[in-house]
Amino acid sequence: MKDVKFAITDIETTGNGIKGNRITEICVIVVQDGKVIDEYSSLVNPSQSIPLYIESLTGINDEMVLNAPQFSEIADEVERITKDCVFVAHNVNFDYNIVRAEFASIGRDFKRKRLCTVRLTKKLIPGLFSYSLGNICTSINIPHMDRHRAKGDCDATVTLFQRCLSLDPEFEVISQLLNQKTAASYLPPNFKSSDFEKLPKATGVYFFKDKDGIPIYIGKAKNIKSRIKSHFQERSNRKYKMMQETYSIDYELTGNELLALLRESELILKFFPKYNKAQKKVSRPYTLTSYHNQKGIEQFALHKNKIAPVSWMKFYTREEAIKFMEFLCEKFELCPKYCGLQAGVKYCDHYKITTCSGVCKNEISLEEYNNRVEKAVDFISAYDESCLLLEKGRTNKEKSFIYLNKGKFAGYGFISDAEDFNQPEDFRNFLNPSKTSSYADRIVSRYLNTEKNLSRIPLNTEEKELAENEAWFG
Incomplete structure (x- = not known):
């Protein structure tokens, strides 16, 4: 492992998570056998305005990057200096995915093995209050000059990495992190891989929780472990921010999908997690009603927006309503014309239902037909x-x-x-x-x-x- 080269990298960006985020500054320092052997840094023109809050944080403004090269102009240099290297960064998935997205924007691929100094430090220097770069440097006396600039943060990360190398002389921990074949390589920086391995492959509800144990996202899954892994691998800005705030994951087994759906809905309304999309107001359902028409026939009708004096049943899609009414017609030999399935016809002529008792052709009495409707209503009442x-x-x-x-x-x-x-x-x-x-x-x-x-x-x-x-x- 002493021959392995590590490209310690830090970038500053325009903000906004991962998607649509552009690099404003980059620094890469290559370390081999614990020593710095190469270095590259540059401001980058992001071809978009830098938000004021980013300018306040980094000190980088539009004027500073106006004459800086665009990423397409420095891509060859970034490709060269990181070639045959392990890509290393503090919270590596952020830097790596943005660099990779910049290459993709100019039609080029970028793939490197990657190593996260957050995870490495947690393994080698356990028990720190916080594993942000600034707090680690304060805790173990690493100089950290020019914070929130690529060169300053990269220098501090290099010193931190060298300290980790001294604590892992046989590269046991580094090799373990580099050779992970599970979802651990995608895990949120504050989440333990051992906790992921304990997750069940069963149906239920799961909770992403912040450092105070408060749910920030609730979901349901047939296979909890598989679904949570898919969250880790998503690349949206929203999911990235959620992963940064996730410190633990809890779950509740239900055994079946129906109960999982009901519990998910109930728990979202109880906790209102910040990363669950607000539950939209359910559209007004289709209501099944009945009335005596001018011929004295008890007739069914479906309404979506009308208030009816008699309401037998509700459906939340028209497809469900039609399917049920077709079933009702066949079971009780009702007429599709008088069940809301056909309109503007003298006699029913439904493509699917052939069990009409003939009320539309006066082949049975009104009393007999209405008696069939009454039995259908009794059947419907079982739903309530x-x-x-x-x-x-x-x-x-x-x-x-x-x-x-x-x-x-x-x-x-x-x-x-x-x-x-x-x-x-x-x-x-x-x-x-x-x-x-x-x-x-x-x-x-x-x-x-x-x-x-x-x-x-x-x-x-x-x-x-x-x-x-x-x-x-x-």
């Missing part, structure tokens, strides 16, 4: 009944339940796979109460309208047989 939805648990020996109170999400729980509720009310002994929301309503509605293999326990005082509903409820 209190019930338990049984789903997979967190292990093979467990199952979960989602409690719907009059059709609204009201809680969840877990029980042994071998256990059954002798009395429907027994579930309350295992219940974790939850608050519902318009998002939870939509999640439950979509699940009920699309899932054909429901395992459902009614909780009404007068239990109804579900045999007649098997075609839809499973």
Whole structure:
């Protein structure tokens, strides 16, 4: 390893994370066998205005870079001095990705092995209060002149790297960091790789937390470990900023995606994490209503923006509504014309439904048809009944339940796979109460309208047989 060259690099930029960020100054110092063997530094014209807050931080302004070379003019020199080197920086992913983006902007590729002095220092000098460059230099007495300028920060990083070399003479730690094949090379600088390895490959909700343990992002995943790794590998400005503030990741297993969706929605509304996009207001749903038309036929209709005196059911997409109404027509031999599926026709002529009982052609009496509609309404009413939805648990020996109170999400729980509720009310002994929301309503509605293999326990005082509903409820 003594023959390996390390290109210690520092850049100053126009700000704004990673995407759209341009270099205003760069410094590269090459170290081999602990000694400096080459050096290059230059101001860079970013071809855009430097924000005032960046000017205040670095002292670099538009006038200073006006006659400086653009990156395309120094790319050959940066390519040369870093060739056959390990790219080293303090929080290396930031500097490396911006340098790589500058090369990409001129149609050139840039790939180097990389090493982060934040991670290296945490391994070799554990227990420091902070691992920012300034605080490390203060803690271990490294001179740090001209802070927030590329040459000053790069000189300090070189001294820090040389100190690390003296603590790792056999290159054991450096070799370990260079040869990582897992997501550890993408980990946030404040997050431990050992903590990542402990994450489960299971369904649930996960929390990115800041240094005070406050959730800054909440998500759900079928495979928590895989999903979190994908966060680490994203290159958006927003994700980069979030990674810089992440100190720990927690999780909650749910065993199934339905409960994960409901818990994610509930927890976002509870904590309002800063990096979750604000939950947009759910669009007004399609409402299924019914009325007696001029012929005396009980007719179904779908409305999106109208307030109706009778409301049987809600759908959050037109596709869900149409699919359910087609099912209802076939199950109870209703007429598509009087179920909101066809308009402007004398007799129904639906491309899919051939089970119409003939009310549109006066082939059955109004009383008989309306009786069919009444049975359909009874079937629909089951959606608003209190019930338990049984789903997979967190292990093979467990199952979960989602409690719907009059059709609204009201809680969840877990029980042994071998256990059954002798009395429907027994579930309350295992219940974790939850608050519902318009998002939870939509999640439950979509699940009920699309899932054909429901395992459902009614909780009404007068239990109804579900045999007649098997075609839809499973």
